[in-house]
Structure formats: structure tokens, C-alpha cells
Amino acid sequence: MSTTDRFIPDRLQSPLERRLKSWESLLLLVAIAIFIANSFASPYFLNAWNLSDATFNFTEKAMIAFAMALLIISGEIDLSVASIIALASTAMGAAVQLGAGTPVLILVGLGTGLLCGAFNGFLVTRMGLPSIVVTIGTMSLFRGISYIVLGDQAFRGYPADFAFFGQGYVFWVISFEFVLFALLAVIYGVLLHKTNFGRAVYAIGNNPTGALFSGIRVARVKFILFLLTGLMAGVAAICLTSRLGSTRPSIAFGWELEVVTMVVLGGVNILGGSGSIPGVVIAAFVMGLVTFGLGLLNVPGIVMSIVIGALLIGVIALPRLWKMWRG
Amino acid sequence: MLKRLLASREILLLGAIMALLALIATRFPGFVAPSNLAGVFNDTAPLILLAIGQMIVILTRCIDLSVAANLALTGMVVAMINVAAPGMPIGVILIVAILLGTLLGMVNGLLVWKLDIPPIVVTLGTMTIFRGIIFLISDGKWVNSHEMSAAFKALPRTELLGLPVLSWIAIAAVLIFALVMRRTTLGRAFYAVGGSPHSATYTGINVGRTQFWAFTISGALAGLTGYLWVSRYAVAYVDIAGGFELDVVAACVIGGVSIAGGIGSVAGALLGALFLGVIKNALPVVDISPFWQLAISGSAIIIAVAVNARANREKGRIILKSAEHAA
Numbered sequence A: 001m002s003t004t005d006r007f008i009p010d011r012l013q014s015p016l017e018r019r020l021k022s023w024e025s026l027l028l029l030v031a032i033a034i035f036i037a038n039s040f041a042s043p044y045f046l047n048a049w050n051l052s053d054a055t056f057n058f059t060e061k062a063m064i065a066f067a068m069a070l071l072i073i074s075g076e077i078d079l080s081v082a083s084i085i086a087l088a089s090t091a092m093g094a095a096v097q098l099g100a101g102t103p104v105l106i107l108v109g110l111g112t113g114l115l116c117g118a119f120n121g122f123l124v125t126r127m128g129l130p131s132i133v134v135t136i137g138t139m140s141l142f143r144g145i146s147y148i149v150l151g152d153q154a155f156r157g158y159p160a161d162f163a164f165f166g167q168g169y170v171f172w173v174i175s176f177e178f179v180l181f182a183l184l185a186v187i188y189g190v191l192l193h194k195t196n197f198g199r200a201v202y203a204i205g206n207n208p209t210g211a212l213f214s215g216i217r218v219a220r221v222k223f224i225l226f227l228l229t230g231l232m233a234g235v236a237a238i239c240l241t242s243r244l245g246s247t248r249p250s251i252a253f254g255w256e257l258e259v260v261t262m263v264v265l266g267g268v269n270i271l272g273g274s275g276s277i278p279g280v281v282i283a284a285f286v287m288g289l290v291t292f293g294l295g296l297l298n299v300p301g302i303v304m305s306i307v308i309g310a311l312l313i314g315v316i317a318l319p320r321l322w323k324m325w326r327g
Numbered sequence B: 001m002l003k004r005l006l007a008s009r010e011i012l013l014l015g016a017i018m019a020l021l022a023l024i025a026t027r028f029p030g031f032v033a034p035s036n037l038a039g040v041f042n043d044t045a046p047l048i049l050l051a052i053g054q055m056i057v058i059l060t061r062c063i064d065l066s067v068a069a070n071l072a073l074t075g076m077v078v079a080m081i082n083v084a085a086p087g088m089p090i091g092v093i094l095i096v097a098i099l100l101g102t103l104l105g106m107v108n109g110l111l112v113w114k115l116d117i118p119p120i121v122v123t124l125g126t127m128t129i130f131r132g133i134i135f136l137i138s139d140g141k142w143v144n145s146h147e148m149s150a151a152f153k154a155l156p157r158t159e160l161l162g163l164p165v166l167s168w169i170a171i172a173a174v175l176i177f178a179l180v181m182r183r184t185t186l187g188r189a190f191y192a193v194g195g196s197p198h199s200a201t202y203t204g205i206n207v208g209r210t211q212f213w214a215f216t217i218s219g220a221l222a223g224l225t226g227y228l229w230v231s232r233y234a235v236a237y238v239d240i241a242g243g244f245e246l247d248v249v250a251a252c253v254i255g256g257v258s259i260a261g262g263i264g265s266v267a268g269a270l271l272g273a274l275f276l277g278v279i280k281n282a283l284p285v286v287d288i289s290p291f292w293q294l295a296i297s298g299s300a301i302i303i304a305v306a307v308n309a310r311a312n313r314e315k316g317r318i319i320l321k322s323a324e325h326a327a
Helices: A014-041 A048-055 A059-073 A081-097 A102-126 A131-150 A160-167 A176-194 A196-206 A208-213 A218-244 A255-265 A277-296 A301-326 B002-027 B034-059 B067-084 B090-114 B119-138 B150-157 B165-183 B185-195 B197-202 B207-233 B244-254 B266-285 B290-312
Strands: A169-171
Touching: A014 A277, A048 A176, A048 A277, A059 A176, A059 A196, A059 A218, A059 A255, A059 A277, A081 A102, A081 A131, A081 A218, A081 A255, A102 A131, A102 A160, A102 A218, A131 B244, A131 B290, A160 A176, A160 A218, A169 A176, A176 A196, A176 A218, A176 A277, A196 A208, A196 A218, A208 A218, A255 A277, A255 A301, A255 B119, A277 A301, A301 B119, B002 B266, B034 B067, B034 B165, B034 B185, B034 B207, B034 B244, B034 B266, B067 B090, B067 B119, B067 B207, B067 B244, B090 B119, B090 B150, B090 B207, B150 B165, B150 B207, B165 B185, B165 B207, B165 B266, B185 B197, B185 B207, B197 B207, B244 B266, B244 B290, B266 B290
Parallel strands: none
Antiparallel strands: none
């Protein structure tokens, strides 16, 4: 929330980078530990098909998390992503009722995501409103529109070939969603770490005024980030709708929390300015493995949410406690 | 000047509420009958109580997304105490509710104060943790009306001078906190911390501790509302008041509380809550499906924050022609 007491490193990269690197390797260790613990805890864990199933726990959320990571690094946030999924899914459902085929459905899903992202981006960058309130508002608005359209009804009857996106397999146990997840991870990794655009995102997150005076079009970059986040929510909506085969207005309820948790767990500073895509990728695996492992142990979903919530606070609190303890 | 601006804002909102009532009255005169308006006020009382707490938290540049979960957890605990010990006097129940709520608020406050974790992360996390704890202690079961003692359910409904106790509690809270915010050091500290944390520090105010007290007050009010909610609706389960935190934030934003901190008043929070309360109660009367409510409160948040930003925008010195707004 507070932008004033954010401190800017007084030297280039190395200490910051080392810290980030260690965070990611720590996270990787955690992921491996959970993997081993899971394989001991349940005899059903080490099964190629079960593991493949487990990836569905996080692939859709992770797709959004990549774009969200960039947005959070730039100092903004989008809490409306789950509601964008609901609206995009509703739009696709409505298109089906009008007799649309799969290609049109894809366009409708992506288009709705882009529109929602553009709306958020417009309000934040053109009107200069704080993104956290704007997206709390659009979070109600987008899902509210789904409720107006659907009420207590549901859209069904998606075409048979539409099922491929959420249920199809590309090769043996490798699902289409997983391939898409891996592809997007590479794309966003390159975008953030290897392009001018990515450097601009970091610059804006560390010092928006400084970035502006060094010739970065701050508002435009932020607008593009909101567009990308909306687009990714659209992609996730296509996958999720295809996987479930139906649309209710409560679809993907509460996902914004899990996406933000994934991003923060991945080492992205919630106040902006630092973070990496590899971190988010590992965080996605950690969360997927935790929820899958607990699921195999018959832990109800709401109890898992305690774990998610504790993870969210814990990953930020523990390093700070450690620092306080060390003096 | 600022004070006049605020006053005019609140009068503007009061005018909007009056206009809304007049509009409804043209077709449904019964809606503005005193008894019905008293009913609307009583129905809005929980929102008013939470909005006052949220207003104070937002004043200090924080946000409390865990209020509804706090309410639900406290409500479940007192309901279970009532089932286990039906003879326990209501005074004790009330104290337990307030204390538990205070404690949960303090957890948020401590994490923000001592560990310096961004409030949105803390309260997103505790929101899910509190909900999860309700599931753990209740085993996912409901506490139903017939299990609660008569005295437990009676308090909020008892009529005093023509108004139910629930309404009187809201009125008392409005008066007490209006006094606290205007006439006490702590009340002024909330404004100082949000208006300019650095200046506040130099005047000897501990910013973190002030934020801690804001969360504590918000928690205490949420705990109190938890008992009132459960006894009024005579049911307690995991999902009561689900998503209510958004209504609370909406009430504050509509009431002119600036999300950037330092600007807001108890009267604003009260009017913002009443505005939403009137809309919510009017929808079924004017025969609009309740499914519209989510979208309407979402739009109200966006419009209100846009209006706020316009009124509160500080004019910067232009040193670059055609400079973009750096957020």
C-alpha cells in the first residue's frame, strides 16, 4: 500500500540477485521435499496418470500468475482475474447458445478477457485510480454480470471438439494444458528477463517517477500489463470451461487469492520492483503438489485453504522473523 | 477548505440517498414509510458497524479484507458456546465475541506492525485461515436456530423505544466513534498516520502501533457483529457473510474514504453503508432480480472511487509538458 517507504538498492544487481537466486533454490528444495513426503504419504502419488491429473490443480492458475507477476512487479495488482474468468466463461456459454463453433468460442473467450483487462487498465492508467480498489470493484462487476446473465442457471452443451483444451492430451500423459503452461512460462520468462519491456517493468516497480523521466511510457506499459492479465484470464477461462464442460456464475470463485499467493510465494515483492518467472513456476509446482498431496490424504478443500493462507503469510513472515532474530 | 470539501461530499451522498428514496417512493410509497425505513436501517446495521472499523483501517493506509471471516468465526464460536452452555448469560457471550474479534484483529495488526507485511497480503491470508478454522471447529456442520437458546437469539431483536437493539448498537457505535475520531489523540493519530506517515513519525506518533490499533478496532467491531449476525439470522455455518468484506470496502469508498489514506469520516462510512443498504432493500421491491446486486455494488465502487479521485487529486507541478501521470 505505501509507496513512500519503499527503498531502492544503492548498487546494481548482485546482492539482490543472489538473494533472489537463493529464494528460488530454497523453493525448489521445498518442492522436492513435498514431492518426497507425498510419495511416502500415499501409495497413489507416484503414478504417471495421477501426477498428470495433479498438474490441473495449478496450470490454469499459473497461466494467470505469469501475467500477474509482471503486473505486481510493476507496482499494480489485479484482484478481478477470477471474475474475468467467470465473465469470459459466461460469454462463451452465451455464444454456444447462439450456435457458435469452437474457433468462435476461443475468440469470444480471449476477447472478453482482453476487454476486461482494457477496462481495468483504462481506469488505472487513464483515470489514475488505485488498482486495488478498481479491481475490487470490477471483481464484483464482472462476476455480477455473470450472475445477471445466468442467475442460478448454467450454460452447457459445449461442442465436442472444445473439450480438447481442458481434457486433451498432446502426448501420453502430457496434457494440452501442461504444454500451454510450459510454453507460456517460457514466453513470460523471456518477456520479463530478456526484453526492454521487461526491464521497463522492473524500473516502473522500483521508481515510477524515475522510470517516467528515463523515457519509459509508464502508463502504456501498465496498460499493456493489465491487457495481458486479462488475456491470460481469458485463456484460463477457455481451459477451465473446457475442462468442466459447463459454466456457472460461481466458476473459479476465490482464484484471485490463489493466483496472488502463487506470485508472492514465487518471490515476487508484493510492493513491486522485484521477482522472477522461474520463481513463480516453482511456486506453481509447490502449490499444486501441496493441494494434490492433501487431496490424496482426504483433506477437505477448505482446510487446504488454511495451508494456502498460512503459506502466503508465512513465506513473507519467516524471512523477516529470521532477520529480526538474527538482530 | 478540506473540511468544507468533505462536508459537501457527505451532503452530496445524503442528497443521492434522498433522491434514490424519492425515486423509489414515486412508484412504491410504502418503501419510505417510517417503519420500513427503520427496517432498512436495522438490516444495514451490521454493514455500518463493519464499515466504521474498515474506515479507520483505510484511514491509516491499510485494508482489512478479513472482517467478514472474523465475523463468521466469532459468530460460530459464540454459537457453539451457546449450544454447549445454553445457560451462559448473554453479557458473557457478548464479551467473548468482542474479545475474540479483538484478538483476531490484533493478529492482523501485529503482522502489519511488527513484521511489516503489506496489509492486503496479511488480511487475504487471515481471511482464508479464519474461514478454514471455522470448518475445523465446526466440522463443516451448521448450528441451527433450534439449537440456540431463546435468550441468545433475542438480544438483537428486543425493541427499545421502537427500534431493535441491533439498530441501537449501530447508532451507539456511530456516536462513540464519531467522538473518538474527533476528540481523542488516537482518533487524530489515525488521520495523521494516513495523511503523512513521515510527518506523523516526526510528531512522535508510532505509525505501526497506530495501524495496529486500527486493526484491533476493526476486529472488535467484527467480533461484536459476529454475535449479532448469528443471533439475528439464527444460523451459523462456514460461509456466513461470504464476500461481505467487499460490501464493507464498497461502503467506505462510496462514503468518500480515500484508499490512499488520511481522508474519511464516520458519517461518510455510515452514509456509504446506508446507500448500499437502500439499494439492496429496494431491489426486490422494484422487482429487479437480487442477482443484480453484485454488479450494482461493483459499479458503485468504481464510480465512487472515480469521484473521490477527482475531488482529492493533488495538483502537481508540471515540469515536463505532456507528462504522463505516473500513477
